[in-house]
Amino acid sequence: MEPATIPPALELRGLAKRFGDKIAVNGISLTIPTGSCYGLVGPNGAGKTTTLSMATGLLRPEFGQALISGIDVWEHPTEAKQLVGVLADGVKLFDRLTGEQLITYTGLLAGLDAETVARRCADLLTMLDLRDAGTTLVVDYSAGMTKKIALACALVHAPRLLVLDEPFESVDPVSAANIRDILQGFVRGGGTVIVSSHSMDLVQRMCDHVAVIASGRVLAAGTVDEVRGGSTLEDRFVELVGGRQHLEGPTWLNHS
Template sequence: MDARPAPDGPRAALPVRDLVKFFGVRCAVAGIDLDVPAGSLFGLVGPNGAGKTTALSLATGLLCPDQGRVAVAGHDVWSDPSAAKALMGVLPDGLRTLDRLSGRELREFVARMHRLDIATARGRSEELLVTLGLAGDADTMVRDHSAGMTKKIGLAAALVHNPRLLVLDEPFESVDPVSGETIREILHRRTAGGGTVIMPSHVMGLVETLCDRVAVTAGGRLLAVGATADVRAGMPLQQRFLQLVGARRMDGGGLSWLDTSSGSD
């Protein structure tokens, strides 16, 4: 386990070099270097404000960095965005969709944007609807779906063009256990076929059981990266994470008023 990446190689699905981003005087991403191996299910964990979402927004071209380079299959995300983004499927944080389209229309629209022919677009859309349990509401506008259904619609849109790289921000959030198991199977199938999945999450147990590699971030920096078992260092990922980020523990005096309910005699 090491916070430094290995040298660039043909097995790096997403090489990230010296990535820096400021918002005013605040440094959100402070010189991240990272290689995400092809075929990996890569977890990204960190406290709120650690820079996870910003780093992934930079890596997928949603934000422009102040410094650094990211490439997908040799295509620079900012100097060659069309080629790089054609190889990605992204489920972003705070998903916004064309919510006056139906779920079926949205998936077909995304597929056509990726230049799939009509027959392929419709066929894949229908398969995803059935697999993710959305077929019964396929013609309902996205705006009328529940949070969990909207999450699954976003996942289907990210998958429909069969991208080489999937970047999925909290793909299990608001999703029921049955659908969650289906999503697990989809992600494992994707990586078994040579695709790569990057998954930021706050759910340590999920990352520990699902991801074969993990990076721990705090303060816009990488604290550790490597095989999940190596990063864990013989302890549960939750415990190791708290150790790495220097989690503050409550002591004595703070919030002492919580010890007695206002309804107590």
């Protein structure tokens, strides 16, 4: 008897989305292996957030499919969303709740019983160094604390796949290092992480796979070593995306 093949954690098949006359995503296809830490990089307006929103059931694509562990996100949304935790960029939280209440609310919505939610909430607040802020309203959190409480909400139901849109933006270096440790432990435990980030250095150090996206298309995808070739990921990114002008600035900025 042949062993069962493990489907990809996430498979995108020709995803496309238009906003008015602007094509935001133009037929993106990607395969994210189970157990990988996958970086998604691209300039502002490249289509990263739109792609991740379509992949996780937040935004309906005009064309294409998104499958989480082989389950079509738009044909079977309830089953697919049970498998994924999402930290979405720019999506409002219920910030008139305390941090503890927000995690609890999210866990109960995911179908967990109250005892399990309470135990996991305490673990997450401790793990993310938010224990003292658990009784503070989220509206009073700093930007970095807000990112961390959103990550706690994405983790509370123990998903198989984590999709994180700019998770390190506004996060201090110590918290960022702690979050990286948490995500690496999640991957070692069999989970899969997708990280959208502008930090090439962070992606190169943290991820084993990467895709470069620009103008709604995939320019390169594969392992980090395959994509960057013999250079750094940042140099390869600039080469693929283009646009660097090597400007020195106007003469009126010179003081010598």
